Amino acid sequence: MLGYLLRRLASAAVVVVLVSIIAFAIVSVLPGDTAAALLGEEGARNSERYQLLRQELGLDQPIVVRYFTWVAHAVTGDLGQSLRTGEQIGPAILARAVPTVQLAIMALLISVVIAIPVGVISSVYYRRFPDHLGTLFALTAIATPGFWFGIMLIMLFSVTLRWLPPSGYLPFFQDPLGSLQLMFMPALALATGFTGVLIRQVRSSVLEVLNEDYITTARSKGLSPAKVLFGHALRNALLPVVTLVGLQLGALFGGAATVETVFSIPGLGRLAVDSIFFRDFTMIQALMLVLALTVLFASVLTDLVYSRIDPRIRRG
């Protein structure tokens, strides 16, 4: 176990370095630079001030030096200042993470509540009508653009029925009920793709478990189908489902960019989109780094949890 752990962490460390290089490289090739962005178009034409500011920001240094300066600061938690608002990037990202995390948790819960029953029914009625219906539902959910589904929800529940407020954000701890109400439609919109993927995962892992010998044993000793399904099959089938959450985290972040735009939620997705529009170089760089590292962390954690449960993986 220790050997596997060390190997996995060593390769993750290499990936962390590569992630930081990619994040830095993408922003370095963005047109314009930080000094020009700070001075604005007028200021950038004043070449003396522009050169002075470039020196001050260290932009006249070679790219390798700039990369190491950035990394050295990032390691201590100093991600620099936002060019757009001037706030410290670390705390700003943390503040914007709160709505996104709430949104993601609600979306995951909605997905699980829909996907587990549908997936189980699909597997129990394998290749019969309910299974086909479940599969079509799952494929449709995967094919649905979340942001479009969100727009449709606003049209139905806010514009036509006037049941729910169309958009906005309230912190959960300030007004829990109001917050849940506002976040319900965006969470549903964000949940579409994941729900579809999850239904298929639940279906296939229950099917796989139902073919195992211990299920045959459980059946042959006279347990009722319900007991076999819920007591034996489902418990073991839900394991791969847990790992799916780790693997789909990146897709959730990506979906948040459009869904948060539709519902005006001040989260990380919206922050990423705004930063790109306003050419907030330092913020884009930091966001790409932080989000990629979060996804990476989740996948390493998933691997480790999985290898703890299933020893065969460690040897691979």
Next chain:
Amino acid sequence: MVEAVSSFTRPRLRINGFAVLGFGLLALLIICAAFSPWLAPYDPNAQDYRAVLQGPSAAHWLGTDHTGRDMLSRLIYGSRVALSIGFTAVGLAVLLGGLLGVVAGYARGLVDEAIMRVMDALLSFPSVLLALGIMAALGPGVNTIIIAIAIADLPMFARITRSQVLTVRERDFVVATRALGAGPARIIFRHIVPHITGPVAVMATIQVGHAILTEAALSFLGLGIQPPTASWGAMMRNGFSYMERAPWLAAFTGLAILLTVLALNLAGDVLRDWLDPRGDSRR
């Protein structure tokens, strides 16, 4: 309750409802894209200020947008943009990712480590965010959106080809060929590539759908295809701003995207079914 998986041993093309629906929809879309000028009732960019934001009618089946452009015509032309971006981006990703995967799987050792760690790093970025960053760096446009999506999809194809190569290269027939003195190029192209095209084709079909969703998201955010090109994402952006006055704009555009991606997913599933009849298709 559950059929034994091993009962399907003989490869056969099962023509079921999913196959008909998937390939039927896909055929319809390809026809729309190929014959847009003949199928579209109007010029997709022709503005008509006497018919602005009209609902569906006999003259305009799917209504008109804020400058009186015919929605049906724009959606038909939009299928060209969506399909060409989807197929080109995924095609690029398959070629580059496949090449990297074959090299990594065949060479193994340090080369394999180096390639796959870079792929892991790319895979850590949420694909929409990575595409957003690349779009911002390269500027908006059809070519950059293709490059952005291709880079985001690369690692997946590198991974799947590598793992297929690793399995196939140890199979007896490959070992035998090598023993007979065949070089790596011959082994790769004559023996390994034919064996991995199946799983790659299935994944590629599904990824084309995913690429179309990504394009729609980028254009919706205003960072993808720029107006006046009839792209579904940009049309959705427009429909969103006229959500209350002209709900059909966003509704029909989203349906077009949904049906396209659904068709590709169904087709991918059916392909998997045909290529691997022993496994359960819909896992």
